[in-house]
C-alpha cells in the first residue's frame with residue numbers, strides 16, 4: 001500500500017491567498033493529489049483547504065509546513081493523518097460480479113502434465129462448462145450440467161473410495177452432514193450433484209452460497225467471496241483416465257472436500273472470518289491469509305475425542321493424502337495463526353506438516369484475533385440483512401479533525417464567556 005498524507009490548511013478569503021500557499025508547496029516539490037475547499041464553519045472570512053499529498057517523505061512535508069508557517073501563507077496547518085491506498089474490494093454481494101475471474105490455471109488451458117492435456121474432446125468440454133461460470137451473475141440460477149456417462153463413472157469411483165474412509169478419518173461434522181447431502185442434493189455414486197441444488201441446501205443451513213467459477217481464482221478474489229459466504233466452485237471434473245488423481249480443484253474436490261463443512265455453522269463462520277480479513281488487505285496479508293486458508297480449509301486436521309480427524313478439503317477429496325495425514329509420517333503442530341501464516345508448504349506432494357485445530361469455534365476466534373492485528377487501517381463488519389460490508393474504524397482521518405474542532409470550539413466558548421462577562425459588567 002502506498003500512502004498519501006492529508007493536511008488541513010486554513011487560508012484567508014482574499015485574492016492570491018491560496019496561490020501563495022500553493023507556491024510554497026510547489027517550491028518544496030510537494031505532489032498534490034487532491035485539494036478540496038470549504039468555507040470555515042467557525043469564521044466565514046477564512047477557508048479550509050483539505051490537501052492530499054502523495055509519496056512525500058515526512059521530513060520534506062515537515063519542512064514545507066515550517067515554511068507555510070514562517071511565510072504566513074496559511075493561518076493554521078493541521079496534519080490530518082496518513083491515508084493508505086486500499087485495494088478495491090466488494091462492498092456488497094452483487095459486487096462479486098465485478099471480479100475479473102482472472103483464472104490462474106485450469107479453465108481451458110491445461111499444463112502439459114495434466115492427464116487431459118492431449119484429449120481435445122476433454123478440453124472442449126471443460127471450456128463449455130467453464131463458460132457457465134464466466135456468464136454467471138449474482139442471483140442467477142446456476143445452469144445444470146448434463147454430465148456424460150464417462151464423467152459420472154469417474155465421480156462414482158472416487159465417491160465410493162472417499163465415503164468408505166470418512167467414518168474413520170473425517171471429522172464428525174462431515175459425517176453428520178453427508179447423509180443430508182445424499183437426501184437433499186442427490187449425492188450418490190451414480191449422480192454428480194448439481195451446484196444449484198447444493199446452493200439451495202446451503203442457503204437453508206448456513207446461508208452459504210455457491211457461485212460457479214471457470215477455474216482457479218486469485219487468492220484475493222476467492223477469499224473476498226468467502227466474506228459474503230460465497231464459495232466459488234468449479235463444475236468440470238477430472239480426466240476419466242485417472243479418477244483418483246487431479247492436479248487442480250475439480251467438482252469432486254469442491255463437492256466432497258468443501259461442501260459438507262459449509263453446512264456446519266461454526267465452520268461457515270470460520271470461513272467467513274478469513275474472508276472478511278481479506279477485504280482491502282495488503283498483498284502481504286493476502287498471502288498470509290492464503291497460507292492460513294491452506295493449512296485449515298484445505299489441509300486442516302483437528303482432534304475429536306482424542307483422535308486426529310480430517311476437515312480440510314484437500315484431505316477429504318484425496319484418499320491418498322487422507323491416509324497419509326492420519327499416519328505417523330507427517331509432523332503435527334497446534335494451530336497458531338501467527339506461526340501458520342508464515343509456514344511454507346509444497347503444492348505438488350503430500351504435506352509434511354499439518355496444523356491441528358482444537359475446534360472450529362476456537363479456530364474462528366484465533367483467526368479473528370489475528371486479523372485484528374493486520375496491517376489494515378479499518379475493520380469490517382458483515383451486515384447479513386443487506387449482504388453488504390460495513391467499514392468500521394475509518395476515523396483515522398476524522399479523529400484529528402474532530403480534535404481540532406474541539407479545541408476551536410473550546411476557544412469559541414471561552415470567547416463567548418468573556419463577551420457575556422463584558423456585557424454583564426457594562
Ligand SMILES: [Fe+2]
Nearest residue numbers: 249253298313
Ligand atoms: Fe479447495
